[in-house]
Amino acid sequence: MTKYNTSHLLESVVRLTSLRDQHSLEICLIKTLQGLIPASQIMLFEISGESGKQMLRLLVDADSAHRGRVPEAEKHIIPRCVEDDPDLMQCFTTGQQLVSTEDDGSGVRVIHPIAGVNGIAGFLTVRSGAFVEKDQEVAASFLHIYQNYLQLINDSEHDTLTGLLNRKTFDERIMAIMAAHRAGQRRAADNKAMQCCLAILDIDHFKKVNDQFGHLYGDEVLLLFAQIMSRTFRDDDQLFRYGGEEFVVVLKEVDLTTGLAVLERFRKAVEAYHFPQVGNITASVGAVTISEQDLPTTIIGQADQALYYAKENGRNQVCAYERLLQEGKLTGMVPSQGDIELF
Known part of the structure; x- marks a missing residue:
C-alpha cells in the first residue's frame, strides 16, 4: 500500500x-x-x-x-x-x-x-x-x-449573464492568443493555415430594446445572442462578452475569407431568430486578421474601425478592416470616441 x-x-x-x-x-x-x-x-x-x-x-x-x-x-x-x-x-x-x-x-x-x-x-x-x-x-x-x-x-473568468468569457479575461488572454499565433506562424510551413481572425459583434439599436421593452427583455436578448454565438462558432474559438451589447470572437486557424463566411453565417442566424417579445434584431460585425506584428490595441482598434464603418453605413453587415482599406473606404485613422453612437 x-x-x-x-x-x-x-x-x-x-x-x-x-x-x-x-x-x-x-x-x-x-x-x-x-x-x-x-x-x-x-x-x-x-x-x-x-x-x-x-x-x-x-x-x-x-x-x-x-x-x-x-x-x-x-x-x-x-x-x-x-x-x-x-x-x-x-x-x-x-x-x-x-x-x-x-x-x-x-x-x-x-x-x-x-x-x-x-x-x-x-x-x-x-x-x-x-x-x-x-x-x-x-x-x-x-x-x-x-x-x-x-x-x-x-x-x-465568465460573464454572469451570458456565460461567455468576460472583458477582464479578454484583456488577460489577448496577449497569450497573439503569442500563440506568432509561435504557430513561425512553426507553420503554410502561414495561411495558422491565420486567426478577431471580430467585434454589436447588437444594432440595442438601446431601443431596453427603452421599449425594459432591461429584463434586454438581458434576455443578450443571453440568446450569446447562445447563437455558441451554436455558430466552434468549441476552439474564443467567445467574449466585451461590454454591454458588444461581443468579441477570436476565430482560430482560418483565413480572412473563411472567417468572413463564418461571421456572415452568424449574422444571418441572428437576423432570422425571433427573440421573445422583442421580435427580430440585427447585428453589425467588424473583423480583422490577427497579424504577427500587431499589438492587441492595434488589432482591437482595427476591428473597431471596421465595426464603426458597418454601423455608419447601414448596420446589419460584416465588414473587414483589410478590405475596407483596399477599397479606399478607410484611411487607417482610428475615429475619435463620440463621433458616432454605435449602440
Missing part, C-alpha cells in the same frame, strides 16, 4: 490552488497524481457534444503534462465517442466511479466521472497494475479539489 506524507499532500494542494488558468490547473492535477499514486497512465478528458454524439477530447496526459500542451492532433484519440466505450458510457450514465479489468489482464482502469452543470462533463482515467482503494480515494479527492477550484476560476 502506498504511504502518503501529510506534508507532501498539503504542498500538493497548495500548488494546485495557486494557479489561475484552467490548462495549468489540468497539468498540475496530472503531475500531482503522478507523484502520489503508482499508475501506468493518467488521462484527463472533457466531453464535447458534436453532431448529437458525446465526443471525447483529451485535455492532458502524462506526456503532454511534461510538454505543457496537447497538440490538436492528439486531442481526438480512440475511442473518440463515449458511446464506443461501454465502460465510459456506463460511467457517463450512472455518474459513479467504475473499475474495469484490462482485456489482456495486465491491470485495471479506473474511471472517475467529472460532474458538470448538465451532467457528466468529462473523465479522469487511471490505469495501474492493480486496484488500490486508497490510491483511488486520493485521486478522487484531488479531482474534487480540481473541480471546486476550477469552478472558482470559471466564475471569475
Whole structure:
C-alpha cells in the first residue's frame, strides 16, 4: 500500500490552488497524481457534444503534462465517442466511479466521472497494475479539489449573464492568443493555415430594446445572442462578452475569407431568430486578421474601425478592416470616441 506524507499532500494542494488558468490547473492535477499514486497512465478528458454524439477530447496526459500542451492532433484519440466505450458510457450514465479489468489482464482502469452543470462533463482515467482503494480515494479527492477550484476560476473568468468569457479575461488572454499565433506562424510551413481572425459583434439599436421593452427583455436578448454565438462558432474559438451589447470572437486557424463566411453565417442566424417579445434584431460585425506584428490595441482598434464603418453605413453587415482599406473606404485613422453612437 502506498504511504502518503501529510506534508507532501498539503504542498500538493497548495500548488494546485495557486494557479489561475484552467490548462495549468489540468497539468498540475496530472503531475500531482503522478507523484502520489503508482499508475501506468493518467488521462484527463472533457466531453464535447458534436453532431448529437458525446465526443471525447483529451485535455492532458502524462506526456503532454511534461510538454505543457496537447497538440490538436492528439486531442481526438480512440475511442473518440463515449458511446464506443461501454465502460465510459456506463460511467457517463450512472455518474459513479467504475473499475474495469484490462482485456489482456495486465491491470485495471479506473474511471472517475467529472460532474458538470448538465451532467457528466468529462473523465479522469487511471490505469495501474492493480486496484488500490486508497490510491483511488486520493485521486478522487484531488479531482474534487480540481473541480471546486476550477469552478472558482470559471466564475471569475465568465460573464454572469451570458456565460461567455468576460472583458477582464479578454484583456488577460489577448496577449497569450497573439503569442500563440506568432509561435504557430513561425512553426507553420503554410502561414495561411495558422491565420486567426478577431471580430467585434454589436447588437444594432440595442438601446431601443431596453427603452421599449425594459432591461429584463434586454438581458434576455443578450443571453440568446450569446447562445447563437455558441451554436455558430466552434468549441476552439474564443467567445467574449466585451461590454454591454458588444461581443468579441477570436476565430482560430482560418483565413480572412473563411472567417468572413463564418461571421456572415452568424449574422444571418441572428437576423432570422425571433427573440421573445422583442421580435427580430440585427447585428453589425467588424473583423480583422490577427497579424504577427500587431499589438492587441492595434488589432482591437482595427476591428473597431471596421465595426464603426458597418454601423455608419447601414448596420446589419460584416465588414473587414483589410478590405475596407483596399477599397479606399478607410484611411487607417482610428475615429475619435463620440463621433458616432454605435449602440
